[in-house]
Each structure stands twice: as C-alpha cells, then as structure tokens.
Amino acid sequence: MQTVKIVVTGPFNAGKTAFIGAISEIEVVSTERRITDHSQSTKEQTTVAMDFGRITVDDGLVLYLFGTPGQRRFDFMWEILSEGMLGFIVLVDSVAPETFHEARGILDLFKNYSPACYVVAANKQDLKDAWPPQDLRIALKIDSDVKVVPCVATDKESVKRVLLELLYSILETAEE
Amino acid sequence: MEKPRTQLMLERLRALQATAPGIEASAVVSVDGLIMASALPAEVEEDRVSAMSAAMLSLGDRIAGELGRGTLQQVYVRGENGYVILSSIGEEAVLTVMARAKAKLGLVFLDMSRAARDLEAILLET
Numbered sequence: 242m243q244t245v246k247i248v249v250t251g252p253f254n255a256g257k258t259a260f261i262g263a264i265s266e267i268e269v270v271s272t273e274r275r276i277t278d279h280s281q282s283t284k285e286q287t288t289v290a291m292d293f294g295r296i297t298v299d300d301g302l303v304l305y306l307f308g309t310p311g312q313r314r315f316d317f318m319w320e321i322l323s324e325g326m327l328g329f330i331v332l333v334d335s336v337a338p339e340t341f342h343e344a345r346g347i348l349d350l351f352k353n354y355s356p357a358c359y360v361v362a363a364n365k366q367d368l369k370d371a372w373p374p375q376d377l378r379i380a381l382k383i384d385s386d387v388k389v390v391p392c393v394a395t396d397k398e399s400v401k402r403v404l405l406e407l408l409y410s411i412l413e414t415a416e417e
Numbered sequence: 418m419e420k421p422r423t424q425l426m427l428e429r430l431r432a433l434q435a436t437a438p439g440i441e442a443s444a445v446v447s448v449d450g451l452i453m454a455s456a457l458p459a460e461v462e463e464d465r466v467s468a469m470s471a472a473m474l475s476l477g478d479r480i481a482g483e484l485g486r487g488t489l490q491q492v493y494v495r496g497e498n499g500y501v502i503l504s505s506i507g508e509e510a511v512l513t514v515m516a517r518a519k520a521k522l523g524l525v526f527l528d529m530s531r532a533a534r535d536l537e538a539i540l541l542e543t
C-alpha cells in the first residue's frame with residue numbers, strides 16, 4: 242500500500258479545515274481555537290496548528306491530508322507541514338479578492354519549500370459572487386500548466402474531484 | 418480607578434518572575450495566538466512566540482485527549498539551555514514561561530499554576 246502526503250494550504254478563511262472535514266474517513270485532528278480579534282473576521286474559530294485527515298482512494302493508495310493554518314503568524318507551521326509532501330492544494334476564497342495577493346504569496350512560499358506538484362482550488366463556487374476559475378487564474382497569474390479547479394469545500398464530491406485532479410497531475414509529472 | 422487588564426496581567430507576570438528565580442521570561446497569549454501581556458526580553462519576537470505557544474498548546478491538548486490523559490495541564494519543552502513551559506489559563510489563554518536550565522522545576526510548576534489561577538481571575542473579572 243502506498244501512502245501519499247498532501248498539504249492543503251491557502252489564506253485565512255479560504256476553507257482548508259472545511260475541505261479536510263468533508264472528505265476525511267477518520268475524525269479530523271483539528272486545532273480550532275476561538276478567534277479573539279473580531280475585527281478580522283465574523284467566523285468563530287481558526288486553525289492554530291494543523292488539520293489532519295485521511296482518505297483511502299483504493300486498496301493501493303491512502304492520502305494523508307494536512308491542513309495548514311491560514312494566518313501569517315503561524316507560518317512556521319507551513320514549513321513544518323510541507324516536509325515530505327508529494328503534492329499541495331492552494332485553496333482560494335473565490336469571493337474574497339482582497340485575499341488573492343496573499344494566496345499568491347503562499348503559493349510561492351510552498352513552491353519554494355518543495356518541487357511538489359500542486360493545483361489551485363477556486364473555493365466557494367456555490368456563492369453567487371464567486372470569481373470563476375479562469376478569472377482567478379489571471380488574477381493570481383497561475384502558470385498555464387497548472388490546474389485551477391472549481392471547488393466547494395463543504396461538498397464531499399467536489400473535494401474528491403480536486404484531490405483526483407491533483408493525483409492526476411502527480412502521476413503525469415511522474416511519467417514525464 | 419481600575420487598572421486595565423493588560424497592566425494587571427503584566428504585574429502578575431512580574432510578580433511570578435520575582436518569586437521564582439528560575440523563571441527568566443513570561444507572557445500571556447490568547448488561544449488563537451495573539452500576545453495579551455508580555456514580560457519577554459526585547460530580542461524575542463513576541464508575535465512568533467505567541468503563535469507558537471498557541472499551536473503547541475493546541476497540539477498538546479489533542480494528544481493528551483487522544484491518548485486518554487485527560488484535559489491538558491501543561492506542555493513542557495526542554496532544550497540544552499533551559500525550558501519553555503506552557504500551561505492553559507482557563508479556556509481563553511496560555512501562560513508561556515521560559516526558565517533556566519538550572520531552575521527548580523517543582524517550584525516553577527507550583528508558581529506557574531498559582532499565576533495561572535490569578536491570571537484566569539483577571540481575565541474573568543476585567
């Protein structure tokens with residue numbers, strides 16, 4: 242059996258914890274803590290160390306999913322979590338263009354940590370103001386050979402599609 | 418006139434450092450990693466220490482629960498040059514303490530738990 246480590250990253254509030262929670266077959270190891278600075282956000286909780294989940298793709302393949310915190314002050318966790326990853330997903334909140342710059346910055350950092358494969362997931366596509374993936378690609382200046390996949394992190398089937406796209410990318414690169 | 422919360426917490430941290438000679442520095446951090454009161458040396462990057470304290474405590478909490486050790490009381494890190502000890506202050510905050518390698522840990526633990534109780538009261542009252 243093969244195990245593959247995948248990291249789910251992206252800016253604050255992008256939906257990383259939701260993404261792993263939607264797909265994991267084990268109870269997610271989460272480190273959600275109450276947000277104390279409410280000028281920043283309306284949501285109740287934020288990730289302070291990591292999320293961890295697992296999904297069996299088939300008899301031969303198990304994915305270990307590690308979610309990062311989104312806030313900059315936890316960036317020391319980004320590097321720790323990126324160790325040994327085979328691929329990563331940059332989740333972007335498609336209704337929050339003010340976070341696109343940060344998303345690009347995180348993408349560059351992760352590319353720097355490791356030459357692993359990655360896809361960009363245009364999350365929250367169920368919301369009516371969501372930027373479509375092709376517009377997000379332009380805004381974030383994503384290379385043409387990198388996939389920008391539509392995503393609804395709260396929907397298991399959608400999360401599955403994003404993970405499969407990443408796995409295909411990993412396989413394609415391995416064959417090259 | 419009532420003193421502001423930060424001031425009260427800072428005074429309590431200084432008192433802790435005065436009673437426990439092994440303790441070199443201390444801080445109170447919110448559970449989501451923001452500094453609330455700090456008696457850390459100037460060269461320490463407060464923002465990073467506070468984020469790391471919150472991350473470490475949350476992981477300690479999970480592992481204690483996962484392995485049936487109950488509610489987390491303390492996380493303790495021992496380096497060549499001394500200790501970093503974290504303990505929770507109620508549900509809302511973390512007490513982070515740096516102690517010398519030669520510190521008497523029993524005393525440090527005792528003084529820390531007293532300080533944590535007082536700090537929790539300050540948080541509840543102010």
Ligand SMILES: Nc1nc2c(ncn2[C@@H]2O[C@H](COP(=O)(O)OP(=O)(O)OP(=O)(O)O)[C@@H](O)[C@H]2O)c(=O)[nH]1
Nearest residue numbers: 253254255256257258259287288311365393394395
């Ligand atoms: N409508 C909608 N809401 C979503 C989607 N994904 C996440 N959310 C919501 O967005 C908010 C943030 O989700 P989280 O999973 O906490 O985001 P995160 O990236 O883990 O955030 P941090 O750990 O704080 O950086 C929550 O209120 C989620 O319910 C989505 O696809 N659609």
Ligand SMILES: [Mg+2]
Nearest residue numbers: 257258287288
């Ligand atoms: Mg999260």
